[in-house]
Amino acid sequence: MDLRKLFVVAGASLFVSAGAMAQTAAGTPEQPEAAPGAPAKPSKKKKKSGTKKSSKKSRKKKSSTPAAGQMPALEPQGAPDDGEPPQLTHQLVAAGVRGKPLTIAAHAIDANGVFGPILSVRKKGLGAGDYVPIKMVPSKIVPGDYSVDVSSALTNVDALEYYIEAWDIAGNGPSRVGSPDQPIMVTLEEEKKVAATPALPTTVTIRPKGAPPAITHAALTQALKGKSVEINARLVGDTGVQGAAVMFRHAGEKEYKALPMGNIGADDYTATIPAAMTTSDLEYYVEAFDQYGNGPARSGAPNVPYALRVMDPSPAAVAVPAPVSSGSRKRTLDDDEGSQTIIGLGIDGGAPGGGGLTLLVRPLWWLRMNGGLAYNVAGYGFRGGITLAPGDWAVTPTLNLDAGRYLSGDFTKFVTISDPNVRSLLSRTRYTFATAQLGFEFGSQRRFSFYLRGGVTYVLTSFSGNDLAAIYNGNSPDPNNRVSAARTPVSALLPCASLGFNIFIY
Amino acid sequence: MRNLKAISLLLLPLFGCFAQIENPDITLTHNLCGGSTNCMPGALPLGLVQISGQNTFTLNFGDQPLLQPSSSVGPATLNTSLIVGGAGVQLQNSASGDFNSVTKLSLLVAPTSTTDCSANGSNCTLVADYDQPRDGVADQTIVLRGYGVDLIKYISTTSHSLQLQLQAAGQGPGSAWNADVSMDMALKARANFP
16 A cells, blocks of 8 residues: 555544544534535525524534533634634644654634634645545633644654644634645654654744854873873854763773863863873763754764873873863963974984984874984085884983985095095085984973984995096006096995984974 | 894994995006007017017006005905906007907016016916907907906005006007007995994
8 A cells, every 4th residue: 555545544534533532522513514524615605694594503502502611612602603714823833753643733713613623634745635634623721722633644754734724603714724735844853853742732842953062172192190181172162062071981991981071261171080090091082062952072982082091100201291282272382281292393413414403293192203404514414304202201212213415515624635636526525314323312202302312324425436536547656547437336334323402392 | 131132133233334435437547658659569479569568567556545455444444346347458549450460468467567477487367368269350449358356455555556467469450559458447445343
């Protein structure tokens, strides 16, 4: 059976049962003609013969003798035909829960008594002949109030369309809310998308518009064992912030513990993981809702939390890595929360590599990159490299790899050779180098450190063949002997040592 | 213990430090007549040239540390080799004729400037040679095959010179002639630390 047939059958059965219930409960003999289905509109001819109609009404009233309390919606029936249709008001229903009964209510009054109202409902998109009429039931408490529950069998669709019609007993009408051509649409959503079940049968509560707050958070990577950890975040939302929390757990645990975040001014929120909890590595994420419950917005997630490495405290550690500023805070030299410093300067000197002024960038906590100028008294060059620092201790071992090239070099400063050909050769010495050094850095990896390194450097250069030939020919006592040579590579692997310091400023 | 091994491995290069210069293409050229004149008589058996002593010449390298078999330069020990890869005799003037009547030519290192390498027990060292049946008929240039001799150990440590001698068979060019004798050598000097 297709959905359309099911819809019609279910609607018809509902209408029949609703009508029967209304007559049984309220005893509404004033609607004898109101056979299930659309009520026939009284003809104009009939309407003109008001006297006959009045007597007919009178007869009906006598035969039914309904109690006033049982027909709260009806006006005194002895009133003359006012020629006006009922006043029909209705609070539009825009949304409902899919698969759940949908309550539609209306208010109708008329001096001659109200016939109906009739709710006509159909699945959105069906034709004009597919409306299912359902008689609305009068309220026992409030005169003029009518309502009806649209069966869940009819609401198991994406959207419904409806309109309401009412007549008075004299046949005036219909008064309408909506119309067959311009029905009112009800969007039916899954139950979980609705914030609250309607508290009153006449209203449907829809979740207000809004969005979860935006979270800006600089993830922490390290903390000290036995020290509390302050976690900061900036939470910005147009519809407020509610339920901000740090969800944390020890690495290996399944369940997270919630740590509410407090507002510390403007959009900044903070929470502190107690020192008692920093006994082993932690995992955490930050989440928050807006005041309407939208969310949660998250930085990190339950299945991909931030890893917070908990390390033994080092007495000489300068910067405690635990507290980290929020993403919006600018780090300064005076800021103790320097664990996220990533840019700095390095100055060093050594032999035989000379000295250098380099820019330092730390993309990972254990990896530092450098690049800058090199100077070795003989000339200038450039160099770059990486340093691996597998910890942040008072004394941290490092492995440093550098490479560079000296673009000019006058090495005659270092020799006492008088041979003009040799001096000419040494005055234009360019070379490329690569250095590998092990060392120890003293201080903070995040702020200031001094270091000593030792290792080897590989130097590669080449001498002009003509220059070398000139050296031989100039020294040969026999002018009858001549030498020519190709360009001559010279290489060396030499021990090297250096010292210097790094300072991270941002 | 594992760390100790790792550190030892990392420090290992310190015990293999070196400085090295290497040039595989050095050519040393000597003119037999010492100029542009054709001092060699034409149409004579080359044995006469040997007898007259015009086949012997001296290469002076000067006092350079690189050109000693082994020497100490500061904490480093310098080792040098100067390997002869081949040699050639280039006729200077084509008007003198050609070398197509030369059947054999050898370049030797002589212990002294007076040594006649053709004599028995002369203790000369063959550096390179040409053999017409083996190498083909020569025209303006005779190419001598090298034997990888390291010349460094033959350079006098006092005079810093090397005595070379040409031994030949056959007949020289038809007219008076002059030629450049050249040697292709590969230099490699390496200083090891410590």
